[in-house]
Amino acid sequence: MAAKDSPSNSDRGSSLDPSAEEIRRWGNAAIKAMADYHGSIRERRLYPQTTAHQIRERLERALPAEGSDFETVLATFQDAIVDLSRHNAHPRMFGYVQAPGAAIAAFADLLASMLNANLTAWRSAPAAVELERLTINWITKMLGYDRNSAGLFVSGGSTANLAALAAARRAKASEELLSKGVRSLPQEMRVYVSEETHHSVAKAAALLGIGRENVRIVRVDERFKIRIDDLVAKIDEDLKAGHLPFCVVANAGTVMTGAVDPLAEMSGIAQQFNLWMHVDACYGGFAAMAKSVRPLFHSIDKADSVALDPHKWLYLPVDCGCILYRAPETARATFAHEAEYTRVIAQEAEEAFAFWDYGPELSRRFRALKVWMLLKSVGVRTLSKAIEKDLACARHFEQLVQASDDFEMLAPVELSIFCFRHLPVRMKQALASANENTRRQVNEELDSMNERLLVELQRDGSSYLSNALIHGRFALRGCVMNYRTTSHDMEILLNDLRRVARRLKVKVSV
Numbered sequence: 001m002a003a004k005d006s007p008s009n010s011d012r013g014s015s016l017d018p019s020a021e022e023i024r025r026w027g028n029a030a031i032k033a034m035a036d037y038h039g040s041i042r043e044r045r046l047y048p049q050t051t052a053h054q055i056r057e058r059l060e061r062a063l064p065a066e067g068s069d070f071e072t073v074l075a076t077f078q079d080a081i082v083d084l085s086r087h088n089a090h091p092r093m094f095g096y097v098q099a100p101g102a103a104i105a106a107f108a109d110l111l112a113s114m115l116n117a118n119l120t121a122w123r124s125a126p127a128a129v130e131l132e133r134l135t136i137n138w139i140t141k142m143l144g145y146d147r148n149s150a151g152l153f154v155s156g157g158s159t160a161n162l163a164a165l166a167a168a169r170r171a172k173a174s175e176e177l178l179s180k181g182v183r184s185l186p187q188e189m190r191v192y193v194s195e196e197t198h199h200s201v202a203k204a205a206a207l208l209g210i211g212r213e214n215v216r217i218v219r220v221d222e223r224f225k226i227r228i229d230d231l232v233a234k235i236d237e238d239l240k241a242g243h244l245p246f247c248v249v250a251n252a253g254t255v256m257t258g259a260v261d262p263l264a265e266m267s268g269i270a271q272q273f274n275l276w277m278h279v280d281a282c283y284g285g286f287a288a289m290a291k292s293v294r295p296l297f298h299s300i301d302k303a304d305s306v307a308l309d310p311h312k313w314l315y316l317p318v319d320c321g322c323i324l325y326r327a328p329e330t331a332r333a334t335f336a337h338e339a340e341y342t343r344v345i346a347q348e349a350e351e352a353f354a355f356w357d358y359g360p361e362l363s364r365r366f367r368a369l370k371v372w373m374l375l376k377s378v379g380v381r382t383l384s385k386a387i388e389k390d391l392a393c394a395r396h397f398e399q400l401v402q403a404s405d406d407f408e409m410l411a412p413v414e415l416s417i418f419c420f421r422h423l424p425v426r427m428k429q430a431l432a433s434a435n436e437n438t439r440r441q442v443n444e445e446l447d448s449m450n451e452r453l454l455v456e457l458q459r460d461g462s463s464y465l466s467n468a469l470i471h472g473r474f475a476l477r478g479c480v481m482n483y484r485t486t487s488h489d490m491e492i493l494l495n496d497l498r499r500v501a502r503r504l505k506v507k508v509s510v
């Protein structure tokens with residue numbers, strides 16, 4: 001092991017430009033750490049019992065004037081970072097919409113950084129750009145999207161939704177929008193979303209100068225899907241008031257309950273009112289590969305744009321979002337610009353291709369490599385099976401809850417998200433009371449009890465859930481998105497909840 005001040009090291013400029021031998025040594029140490037990590041993931045405490053202070057204590061805080069050897073740096077990574085992290089690859093990590101991070105992608109990320117390809121345009125990274133175009137094409141096939149569509153990888157779903165809204169607005173406004181800004185618009189432009197739509201859409205509207213107040217919130221039905229009657233009513237209302245309806249956003253899997261909006265009906269409405277239809281499929285999109293839910297995605301090919309997150313249900317590590325456009329020239333009209341320093345000089349059309357014409361970013365890392373390596377090494381059949389198993393796990397949990405006498409479901413399971421709460425028998429009886437005041441009081445107690453149960457479960461470290469608000473009530477919420485999760489894990493989750501609930505001293509006043 002080379003000491004940090006050994007002559008050989010300092011002579012050669014230390015770690016900045018390591019020899020091939022040194023790279024091999026670092027690699028072996030890092031790969032061993034990775035193999036140990038994946039090998040022991042199931043046994044790990046899912047969430048660390050730690051504080052900000054404790055983490056800081058484990059990190060040397062001073063800006064390093066001199067370097068340290070790789071082993072020392074790797075040891076700090078293990079002690080301070082790995083040991084004090086939430087382990088997203090754990091089979092009972094059910095919080096938020098969290099992928100495990102397939103191991104193959106760690107190699108792809110390593111090799112992508114090795115090549116340091118910058119995917120601005122074809123001439124900057126010929127092979128990498130071709131690989132991204134191929135991979136995007138594969139994704140359109142997996143989804144059943146239009147054959148002439150195109151798109152690109154972006155940092156995540158939020159950026160994908162932003163790009164879609166920008167393209168939608170440009171498509172329905174005059175060209176002046178890009179030169180003169182929103183003051184060139186004769187009318188307020190309005191976009192329609194359901195109550196369950198991800199907040200990144202409203203954020204995109206705010207950033208683009210559309211304005212949050214021009215995001216019309218449409219009501220949902222009892223299955224948390226957008227209500228077509230309310231959608232049409234809001235469009236009519238806006239037309240009468242002289243506004244310009246320009247876009248409707250459909251959910252293909254909401255983050256709260258996993259609801260998929262009626263895509264065929266929505267595309268009909270979009271056509272009728274000349275609206276751009278965008279589908280936010282960041283959570284649910286890849287479930288289109290699973291036979292049991294495929295019909296839900298029928299008509300997704302009619303959408304003008306689709307936002308996806310391969311860093312969710314393709315099990316990849318962050319970051320990797322994706323935006324697809326049915327007619328790529330609409331995106332080009334939005335994002336292309338004529339600055340001299342990016343002008344492509346006299347090349348054939350294919351080689352003149354530039355990703356900067358289709359999205360907001362210029363420098364872009366080689367995200368396609370991990371998508372390509374995953375698809376090449378795993379294959380679509382295995383991925384579809386893994387997604388099908390995630391769906392089955394969520395349904396199994398729903399059945400467990402329905403068969404129990406101390407839990408209840410708060411929303412139907414559509415994909416792999418389940419929303420439920422702990423409902424002890426004595427409180428269930430009180431809920432059946434005829435007195436509305438009593439029921440309200442019990443519901444409030446259930447809210448606070450379930451909230452404490454969630455915090456205790458997270459601290460406990462065996463299973464991890466997050467929360468949702470369902471009809472104004474606090475819900476425990478889980479999302480199965482991990483090829484390691486089995487139906488047995490769903491049983492463990494319920495047992496963990498019961499074990500933790502016994503520890504809580506629940507005060508019941510009724």
Ligand SMILES: *Cc1c(COP(=O)(O)O)cnc(C)c1O
Nearest residue numbers: 097156157158198200255282283
């Ligand atoms: C995750 C998610 C987003 C945001 O995506 P990021 O990758 O976190 O930026 C948007 N919409 C839905 C439905 C999502 O699940």
